[in-house]
Amino acid sequence: MPTPHHPIAIVGAGLGGLTLARVLRVHGVEAAVFDLDASPAARTQGGMLDIHDDSGQPALRAAGLYDAFLAHVHAGGQATRVLDRDARVLLDLPDDGAGGRPEIDRGDLRRLLLGSLPEGVIRWDAKATGARPLGGGRHEVTLDDGSSFTTDLLVGSDGAWSRIRPLVSDARPAYTGISFVETDLPDADVRHPVSAEVVGGGALFALGAGRGFLAHRETDGSLHVYTAMEAPEEWLDGIDFADADAAKRAVLDHFGGWDKSLRALVADAEGALVPRRIHALPTGHRWDRAPGVTLLGDAAHLMSPFAGEGANLALADGADLGLALVAHPDDTEAAVAAYEEKMFARAERSAADSARGGALLFRADAPHGLVDMFTGGGPDVSGAAASA
Numbered sequence: 131m132p133t134p135h136h137p138i139a140i141v142g143a144g145l146g147g148l149t150l151a152r153v154l155r156v157h158g159v160e161a162a163v164f165d166l167d168a169s170p171a172a173r174t175q176g177g178m179l180d181i182h183d184d185s186g187q188p189a190l191r192a193a194g195l196y197d198a199f200l201a202h203v204h205a206g207g208q209a210t211r212v213l214d215r216d217a218r219v220l221l222d223l224p225d226d227g228a229g230g231r232p233e234i235d236r237g238d239l240r241r242l243l244l245g246s247l248p249e250g251v252i253r254w255d256a257k258a259t260g261a262r263p264l265g266g267g268r269h270e271v272t273l274d275d276g277s278s279f280t281t282d283l284l285v286g287s288d289g290a291w292s293r294i295r296p297l298v299s300d301a302r303p304a305y306t307g308i309s310f311v312e313t314d315l316p317d318a319d320v321r322h323p324v325s326a327e328v329v330g331g332g333a334l335f336a337l338g339a340g341r342g343f344l345a346h347r348e349t350d351g352s353l354h355v356y357t358a359m360e361a362p363e364e365w366l367d368g369i370d371f372a373d374a375d376a377a378k379r380a381v382l383d384h385f386g387g388w389d390k391s392l393r394a395l396v397a398d399a400e401g402a403l404v405p406r407r408i409h410a411l412p413t414g415h416r417w418d419r420a421p422g423v424t425l426l427g428d429a430a431h432l433m434s435p436f437a438g439e440g441a442n443l444a445l446a447d448g449a450d451l452g453l454a455l456v457a458h459p460d461d462t463e464a465a466v467a468a469y470e471e472k473m474f475a476r477a478e479r480s481a482a483d484s485a486r487g488g489a490l491l492f493r494a495d496a497p498h499g500l501v502d503m504f505t506g507g508g509p510d511v512s513g514a515a516a517s518a
Contacts, residue, residue, distance in 0.1 A: 146427035147287030149448030166257035189449035207233030209332030267422030303409035313399030431477035436487030
């Protein structure tokens, strides 16, 4: 059997890869998408996303999906509360409908993008294990079932631990010093009314020095909570997450003296606790132009979630690359060079903001730095709880 060839191949069916495929499709350009998941429903997609009016929203307009996006927006989701460790409310901002960062469930946004593509565009259960240049800008990608394909333009949209990134860069994500433990409280108004009141209608930041709770009310009425800790990289290895009760105790050992209503965000959680270390590529990560290959989203510029930029950048990257390819139909290299120049500058700014946001959230006088930001100073990290 001859090796299949695709003029444009996208590795990774995340938000960025799907946006690229959709924008190309709008303009009559075909692309093949390969994803490691067995199906679209193979795993949950995380919590809420705030979609910014200067990045994510223009990308959805370019994809012809902006109106459909608005139909899924979480009404009231831009409300924000800031509490200290004693659960004292230091800031309570309602969602008055005037904000530029409406909230949407990540799963709803992904389904919107998936539904905009014809059957067969995405090859599921197709995990890329490596790629190699063939010369002349062409590449061969090997999949874990032993098969392979070739392409004229290879786009790595395969996340933090990208298998495509080594074609252009030796950089690897580094641990940022922050670890998360994720918990969920379903049907919060009925089953967890105290926690529902603490979180409110949108995002919660309950912070102290080096730790805190970042939470958000989701569209199904559940609360999604990220318990954040400044900790050594191996901290999570010492917790038995197979035993939910033991894991809760281990996490809450670091929140002695915090108000009971805040500790309940972990103590009363239902289901598994999910550990997550926060990694980032170097701020300003970039590479020399390599013919026939590029990256987008976390594969290109993984950063901490403390400015709420990750999903927005992935959407913007996908749209910008698609529009550049359409604008240069006979010169792929010119298109990719134009895309990368814009992407590098935008990602560097956002990565710097994200790093500053993490320092602000967990500094010694937390949460006062965050209150100062909301009232006029410091980097905007208002999307951190939603986009972590």
